[in-house]
Amino acid sequence: MTADEIVTVSHHVEWARQQLEKSNAFFGHGCENARDEAIWATLHVANLMDREFEDVLDDKLSSHSSSSLRELIRTRIETRQPLAYLLEQAWFAGRPFFVDQRAIVPRAHIGDLIQDGLEPWIEPDSLRLTLDLCTGSGCIAVALAFEYPEAVIHASDIDSKALEVARINVDRYGLSNQVKIIQSDLFCNLSEFEYDLIVCNPPYVDESEFNVLPQEYLHEPRHALISEEHGIGIVKKILAQSRQYLTAQGVLVVELGNSVSTLEQAFPSIPFLWLTSRSGESAVLLITAEELQDYAPIFAG
Numbered sequence: 321m322t323a324d325e326i327v328t329v330s331h332h333v334e335w336a337r338q339q340l341e342k343s344n345a346f347f348g349h350g351c352e353n354a355r356d357e358a359i360w361a362t363l364h365v366a367n368l369m370d371r372e373f374e375d376v377l378d379d380k381l382s383s384h385s386s387s388s389l390r391e392l393i394r395t396r397i398e399t400r401q402p403l404a405y406l407l408e409q410a411w412f413a414g415r416p417f418f419v420d421q422r423a424i425v426p427r428a429h430i431g432d433l434i435q436d437g438l439e440p441w442i443e444p445d446s447l448r449l450t451l452d453l454c455t456g457s458g459c460i461a462v463a464l465a466f467e468y469p470e471a472v473i474h475a476s477d478i479d480s481k482a483l484e485v486a487r488i489n490v491d492r493y494g495l496s497n498q499v500k501i502i503q504s505d506l507f508c509n510l511s512e513f514e515y516d517l518i519v520c521n522p523p524y525v526d527e528s529e530f531n532v533l534p535q536e537y538l539h540e541p542r543h544a545l546i547s548e549e550h551g552i553g554i555v556k557k558i559l560a561q562s563r564q565y566l567t568a569q570g571v572l573v574v575e576l577g578n579s580v581s582t583l584e585q586a587f588p589s590i591p592f593l594w595l596t597s598r599s600g601e602s603a604v605l606l607i608t609a610e611e612l613q614d615y616a617p618i619f620a621g
């Protein structure tokens with residue numbers, strides 16, 4: 321395609337797709353492939369994010385949008401930063417979120433599960449206090465706030481920089497009365513609370529696995545991804561400590577990603593319940609306060 325032939329939205333998407341594909345860029349921060357990322361980049365620069373791609377295929381891009389797209393794709397390929405960081409925007413549970421390198425790019429499977437409702441395990445009307453542990457950008461806390469408007473949500477993280485990003489998102493959605501941001505190393509500063517629901521997407525990547533991840537991951541905070549004990553160190557602490565911070569009918573929901581089998585091997589006697597997200601992956605465990613109580617001696621190690 322020569323520059324003169326690149327006129328419409330669909331031409332620009334095709335051009336961007338080809339560039340991304342040739343570059344061997346990695347897709348896993350909000351997009352699964354080069355075409356989806358090319359569509360996202362093109363609609364974003366053209367200010368068409370509120371339209372369906374199929375409805376604007378033949379729209380012409382202004383020369384300003386066209387050169388913005390070229391610059392964006394060039395930077396994406398040269399720096400290997402996830403597109404979300406370059407746009408300072410990520411989509412999660414159907415909504416846009418501000419994001420920069422202070423927090424990881426939102427992509428947790430928990431987002432789909434919250435949107436689809438956590439029934440029958442969660443009775444929405446009975447939720448009063450909910451915790452998004454390891455909140456990062458605050459995306460899960462905000463999704464919870466929209467799904468459960470009557471519940472108060474605590475959004476906690478050890479990292480004050482990530483919490484600055486969470487604050488931006490909470491404020492942008494006008495949720496500061498419903499979502500309280502708390503800096504805490506796991507439950508250290510949460511000792512006075514009892515939650516009906518604790519949701520958590522913790523760091524769960526083994527260090528040796530991290531060292532061979534695509535370059536895109538190196539732009540994210542290391543401590544947001546890596547956990548000791550082959551990736552399950554933090555999850556083990558959460559399983560051992562959560563009971564104390566849950567009501568008797570409370571529920572814990574934790575995302576494990578690639579570390580599902582490591583956790584199952586660590587606790588072979590526990591029949592974990594894995595929830596399946598829209599993409600068909602079963603990487604999120606759900607465990608009740610009652611079960612945490614029953615298995616406490618095992619989780620205590």
Ligand SMILES: C[S@@+](CC[C@H](N)C(=O)[O-])C[C@H]1O[C@@H](n2cnc3c(N)ncnc32)[C@H](O)[C@@H]1O
Pocket residue numbers: 423424425426427428453454455456457458459460476477478479482504505506521522523524543544545554
């Ligand atoms: C995988 S990121 C998840 C961020 C966000 N919830 C999401 O889904 O996009 C994990 C988060 O856990 C935080 N974290 C790491 N260790 C922690 C600890 N000991 N206590 C609380 N938060 C911690 C990191 O700062 C990071 O923001």
